[in-house]
Amino acid sequence: MNKEEFLNKLRANTTQQFDMPDMNINGIKYEDTVAQFISMTETSGGKVVNAKKDDDLNAIIRAAYPDAKVIASNVSGIDASLNPDTVAEAQDLNGTDVGVVNGEVGVAENACVWVPQTMKEKSVCFISENLVIILHKSCIVDNMHNAYKAIRMTDYGFGCFISGPSKTADIEQSLVMGAQAARSVTIILID
Amino acid sequence: MSTIHSKNAEIFNKDRAKTTWHDQTFWALREKHDNMAKQLPEWEELRSHASDIKRHTITHLADYLEKFSANLESRGVIVHWAADASEFNETVLDILKSHNVSKMVKSKSMLTEECEMNPYLEKHGIDVVETDLGERILQLLHQKPSHIVVPASHLKREEVGRMFEKEGISKEIGNYDPTYLTRCARYSLRKEFMDAGAGMTGCNFGVADTGDVVVCTNEGNADMSTSMPKLHIVAMGIEKLVPDYDSLAVFHRLLCRCGTGQPTTSFTSHFRQARPGAEMHLVIVDNGRSDMIADKEHWQTLKCIRCGACMNTCPVYRRSGGYSYTYFIPGPIGVNLGMFHDPQKHCENLSACSLCLSCDNVCPAEVAPGSQIYLWRQSLEALGKANKMKKIMSLGMSALFNNPPLYNAALKFAPLANMVPDSFTNLGHLNPWGVGHSNPEFAKKSFRSLWREGLK
Numbered sequence: 001m002n003k004e005e006f007l008n009k010l011r012a013n014t015t016q017q018f019d020m021p022d023m024n025i026n027g028i029k030y031e032d033t034v035a036q037f038i039s040m041t042e043t044s045g046g047k048v049v050n051a052k053k054d055d056d057l058n059a060i061i062r063a064a065y066p067d068a069k070v071i072a073s074n075v076s077g078i079d080a081s082l083n084p085d086t087v088a089e090a091q092d093l094n095g096t097d098v099g100v101v102n103g104e105v106g107v108a109e110n111a112c113v114w115v116p117q118t119m120k121e122k123s124v125c126f127i128s129e130n131l132v133i134i135l136h137k138s139c140i141v142d143n144m145h146n147a148y149k150a151i152r153m154t155d156y157g158f159g160c161f162i163s164g165p166s167k168t169a170d171i172e173q174s175l176v177m178g179a180q181a182a183r184s185v186t187i188i189l190i191d
Numbered sequence: 192m193s194t195i196h197s198k199n200a201e202i203f204n205k206d207r208a209k210t211t212w213h214d215q216t217f218w219a220l221r222e223k224h225d226n227m228a229k230q231l232p233e234w235e236e237l238r239s240h241a242s243d244i245k246r247h248t249i250t251h252l253a254d255y256l257e258k259f260s261a262n263l264e265s266r267g268v269i270v271h272w273a274a275d276a277s278e279f280n281e282t283v284l285d286i287l288k289s290h291n292v293s294k295m296v297k298s299k300s301m302l303t304e305e306c307e308m309n310p311y312l313e314k315h316g317i318d319v320v321e322t323d324l325g326e327r328i329l330q331l332l333h334q335k336p337s338h339i340v341v342p343a344s345h346l347k348r349e350e351v352g353r354m355f356e357k358e359g360i361s362k363e364i365g366n367y368d369p370t371y372l373t374r375c376a377r378y379s380l381r382k383e384f385m386d387a388g389a390g391m392t393g394c395n396f397g398v399a400d401t402g403d404v405v406v407c408t409n410e411g412n413a414d415m416s417t418s419m420p421k422l423h424i425v426a427m428g429i430e431k432l433v434p435d436y437d438s439l440a441v442f443h444r445l446l447c448r449c450g451t452g453q454p455t456t457s458f459t460s461h462f463r464q465a466r467p468g469a470e471m472h473l474v475i476v477d478n479g480r481s482d483m484i485a486d487k488e489h490w491q492t493l494k495c496i497r498c499g500a501c502m503n504t505c506p507v508y509r510r511s512g513g514y515s516y517t518y519f520i521p522g523p524i525g526v527n528l529g530m531f532h533d534p535q536k537h538c539e540n541l542s543a544c545s546l547c548l549s550c551d552n553v554c555p556a557e558v559a560p561g562s563q564i565y566l567w568r569q570s571l572e573a574l575g576k577a578n579k580m581k582k583i584m585s586l587g588m589s590a591l592f593n594n595p596p597l598y599n600a601a602l603k604f605a606p607l608a609n610m611v612p613d614s615f616t617n618l619g620h621l622n623p624w625g626v627g628h629s630n631p632e633f634a635k636k637s638f639r640s641l642w643r644e645g646l647k
Contacts, residue, residue, distance in 0.1 A: 001274040003260070006477065010253040010429070013485035017250040021243035023437045026233050040454065090419050091385050109444075110454035120467050123418035126411050144443050148436040153401075157266055157463035163455050166411040170325035170341065172348045173216055174369035179324055180380055181411025181458070 027143035033108045037140045038189070040111035044164030045177050046185040053191055061132055064186050065098050072128060073100035074119045084119035093121060099128030103162075103187070106140040107147045111163045113187065114147065117156035125160065131182035133162065136190050194539035200511035209347075214510055216344060220503040223452020224553060231448075237441055242557035244438045245494035248399075249484065255399040255432045256475065262402025263473055266464035271474045276306035279476045283308060283391075283424060284315055286472050290422050292317065292388030296380075298406065298413035299323040300393030301339055301497060302426045302476060304519055320383045322412035324376050331358055337513025339520055340450045340499035345512060348372065380412075390416030392462075394427035394473075395496075396442055400435040403463055404473065407446060407456040414460055421469040423462070429480050430493045442496060445555035449500040483531050488566050492527045494556040501550035501560050507543045516540050523550040523560035530567050538576045541568050602640075605633040 030036040038048045049060055058079045061071070072082035072093055078100045087093055101124065103113035113133050115125055125131065141147050153159055166181035177183055204210050228234045248255055260270045271286075273279035279302075287295060295312070297319055303309065309319045309330075321330045325343035328351050329336060336342030343351070352367035361375040392413045396405040404425050406413040417423045433439050447453045465471035484490050502508045502522030513521040518529030518537045526544060529537030541564060548561040571577040591598055609632055617625040 001272050001278060001477075003270075003272050006272040006274065006475075007253040007256060009477075010256070010481045010484065013481050014250055014252070015485065015487075018243070018246045020247045020434065021240055023240070025236060025240060025441065028231055028233060044454075044457070094381070094385060112455055112459065117466070121418070122414075122466060126414040126418055144440040145437070148440040148443075151436075153403075153461070153463060156466065158466065159461045160414065161455070161459035163457050165457065166409070167457055168324045168373060168410050169451075170323070170328065170343055171351050171369040171372055172346070173219075173341070173344065174348075176370045176373040178377065179373060179410035179412070180322060180377060180384075180415045 025145055027145040028109060029142045030108050033140050033142055034137055034189075036108040037106050037111060040108065041164065041187055044111045045167060046111060046164040046187060048187045048189055051188050051190045055190075057134065057188060060188055061098060061100060064132070065130055068097035068130070070096050071098045071100065072096040072124050075100055075102055075134065084121040084124040087121055090121045090123040090127075093123050093127050096124065096128040098130045098132055099124040099182070100132045100134070101125055103133040103135040104139060104152070105147050105150045106135050106187075107142075107144060107161070108140055109143045112144070112147065112161035113163070114151045114159060115162050116152065116154045116159035118154055122156070122158055125162070126166075126181040128182055129178075130184045130186070131162070131165075132186050132188060134188045134190065194542040195517055196511065196515050196540050196543040199515035200507075200543075203512040203515055204510070210510060210512075213345060213512060217503045217509045220341075220450075220452055221500075221553070224449055224500055224503065227448035227452055227454065231444075237445055238555055238557055240441050241445055241496075241555050242494060244433060244441060245496075245556050246491070248432055248434055248438075249430065249490070249493050252429060252432065252484070255434060256429060259397050259399040259402055259432060260473070260475065262399075263404075263463070263471075266402070268402075268464055268471045268473055271472065273474055273476045273478070275478050276308075276476075279306045279426070279474055279478065280308050280311040282474050283426070284312060284317070286422070286424055287312070287317055287389055290388060290470075292422065294318040294320065294383070294387045295389040295391055295424075296320050296322050296383055296387040296416045296420065297390070298392040298408060298416045299326050299342070300391070300426050301336075301520065302393055302428050302478075303391070304336065306426075306476070306478065308426075320380075320387065322380055322383070322416055323408070323410060324373065324412075327376060327380065328354070335514075335519060337521065338499060338502055339497055339525075345514075380415075384415045384419045387416075387420045389422040389424060390420045391424045391426060392416060394425050394431050395446065396439055397427055397432045398435060398439055398461075399432055401463070403439075403461045405439065406460045406462070407443075407458065408460075409451075409453075409457045411458050414458055417460075417462065418466070423465060423469065423471045425462070425471070425473045426476065427473060428476050428478070430495075442555075446496055446498050449553065449555045450498040479531055486531075489527065489531070489563055492524070492531065492558055492560070492563060494558050495524050495528075495554075495560075496556055497524075498555060500553045500555065501558075504549045504553050505544075506547060506549070507545055511543065516543060523564065524558065527558075527560050527563050527567065534570075534574055535576070538567075538571060538574055541571065599639070602637040605637075606635050609633055 073080040105114040168179035355361035
């Protein structure tokens with residue numbers, strides 16, 4: 001069906017119209033937004049490592065994943081053997097032990113972290129066995145209303161709110177971490 | 192007088208232990224929903240906003256669809272318009288054929304179930320691999336979802352484990368640990384992601400203002416499906432649109448809290464265009480939805496965001512199971528959607544409701560599925576589907592209640608019924624109301640006569 005016919009039928013069948021409501025919603029606020037974010041991250045199965053502004057991130061990643069052999073990242077200053085900007089195909093990132101990416105907004109109410117695509121192959125965010133997200137404390141907001149006001153999309157046209165590791169409860173409602181994407185998520189929270 | 196639903200429910204209830212387990216599984220989800228709701232003082236404010244936003248969007252859908260599709264097209268996404276299921280299936284097949292795709296990985300989408308896309312594509316030589324673990328289990332067992340959010344929730348771990356052994360997905364015979372089985376599935380699906388030619392996702396929300404296709408999963412399978420293959424196809428029903436990010440925030444906060452009782456899904460992905468070197472297609476599907484808009488009594492059913500909360504709380508769903516309904520979406524919302532799809536075929540599901548209206552009270556978009564079922568029941572007569580025995584009984588009751596002397600006389604003689612032995616009235620094949628019920632005992636004196644005596 002062509003678009004015009006499709007929309008014409010819709011218009012013909014719409015006999016009444018309603019206005020948008022006033023969108024000033026009183027979203028929840030927390031006394032300590034950072035503490036709430038950390039607590040929710042742990043509830044969602046993620047880990048949080050606190051870091052000072054000048055801490056050595058590579059040392060923190062090595063301490064969190066001492067057995068990691070293949071690290072993939074395009075974040076400047078991160079020691080990585082694979083770079084999602086320069087691999088030929090998304091599939092080349094399979095076998096990555098730790099992927100390291102930047103997060104831009106953290107949400108206290110549900111531990112979501114906005115990870116916009118800033119690399120050629122976004123598969124690094126999902127195919128890695130473990131994911132490290134670097135986030136600044138000052139970027140944590142109370143709730144999703146504030147988060148959707150704060151996020152920005154890059155030219156790649158993809159972004160994802162990630163909250164903890166990939167999980168499933170599809171087998172008899174037993175919660176299992178690590179379904180198809182990262183089995184563990186560590187947030188490095190920078191002061 | 193038994194409906195197809197009640198007959199199927201009877202079969203489901205033969206295994207009482209499993210029925211109890213099923214009931215408890217979903218009641219636990221309902222309790223998790225309540226805990227989530229209690230943590231947000233603005234919960235009811237969110238629900239009424241969700242309802243109002245959807246009411247507005249659905250009654251301005253053509254404008255929003257134009258905006259949405261134009262936004263996506265401006266970034267190179269190819270947009271298709273499908274009037275019905277067969278147009279949708281043909282469009283998807285055309286896209287796949289023109290890219291020489293023989294295998295597609297697919298993230299869960301109830302729209303593709305509605306259009307019966309998998310069997311169609313498979314008939315045309317395309318290997319479709321479900322990547323949501325629950326859906327994958329069902330695909331390998333040749334079963335359909337029994338719930339829209341937790342599709343394989345009716346299965347026990349042993350049933351999954353034995354099938355994985357048979358399919359060669361798990362190697363340790365007799366190991367039915369969910370963590371072990373999930374790992375096996377992860378390993379098996381990894382291989383499918385690596386060499387599939389296309390990835391398909393549904394669409395939880397389409398944002399008109401920005402042209403975002405938003406997909407929510409816990410497993411990250413939508414992301415794996417779209418990060419590896421060079422072709423991404425989105426299947427989207429027209430009712431999924433929301434105007435902007437402010438509206439999306441409201442639905443994001445409600446969807447998962449209502450569905451599984453989590454504060455959010457692990458992944459909320461926003462797709463605006465194809466990734467470098469790839470191609471993205473969006474198929475916008477009507478398939479009866481525009482007819483729903485014209486239905487003055489029931490158009491608000493389109494506000495539904497498919498969270499599944501109505502099923503979890505429904506005492507009938509919990510005790511009769513997803514397969515007892517004739518429509519592929521079970522529970523209160525499925526009863527309503529089935530009536531839109533084919534009222535003659537699915538009207539027997541209308542009996543699968545006790546009108547407790549628990550669903551009305553939890554629905555995040557205030558669709559009021561239970562109240563809608565009540566309205567649908569009033570149309571049974573027009574459909575020629577009203578139950579004959581109930582009609583005769585209604586006529587009898589109407590004669591009785593409209594004639595006070597007759598009614599009083601009946602009351603006076605009612606205690607005589609106490610003398611009829613139970614065995615006379617509990618003949619199941621003659622009196623279906625007798626099944627599972629004992630006779631009521633009539634009081635020797637009616638309230639009316641006691642009251643009149645009191646007046647003296």
